[in-house]
Amino acid sequence: MASEEKNRLGDKFKDVEAAREDQWARQRDAELLESMRKKRMEQIACPHCKQILEPKTEAGIQMMVCPTGEGAWLDAPALKALLESHKSQK
Numbered sequence: 001m002a003s004e005e006k007n008r009l010g011d012k013f014k015d016v017e018a019a020r021e022d023q024w025a026r027q028r029d030a031e032l033l034e035s036m037r038k039k040r041m042e043q044i045a046c047p048h049c050k051q052i053l054e055p056k057t058e059a060g061i062q063m064m065v066c067p068t069g070e071g072a073w074l075d076a077p078a079l080k081a082l083l084e085s086h087k088s089q090k
């Protein structure tokens with residue numbers, strides 16, 4: 001019983017490790033995309049405070065974030081991806 005429990009924990013740990021590597025790969029892809037995007041993205045001013053929005057990737061979702069924290073702007077594919085990931089978490 002005890003060793004069975006241990007094996008199960010071991011399997012779970014492996015799953016976590018695999019998920020972490022997957023996450024890391026996705027994060028790296030997102031960072032590459034973000035750096036490409038930064039190069040071609042024109043500077044956009046926040047409609048509220050007129051500060052230049054900063055490109056940012058959160059959980060693999062690319063967005064333009066107001067540096068004063070007033071909000072974030074997502075293009076349609078990013079918004080769709082966000083909604084999809086929200087749905088799948090339920």
Ligand SMILES: [Zn+2]
Nearest residue numbers: 046049066070
């Ligand atoms: Zn702002």
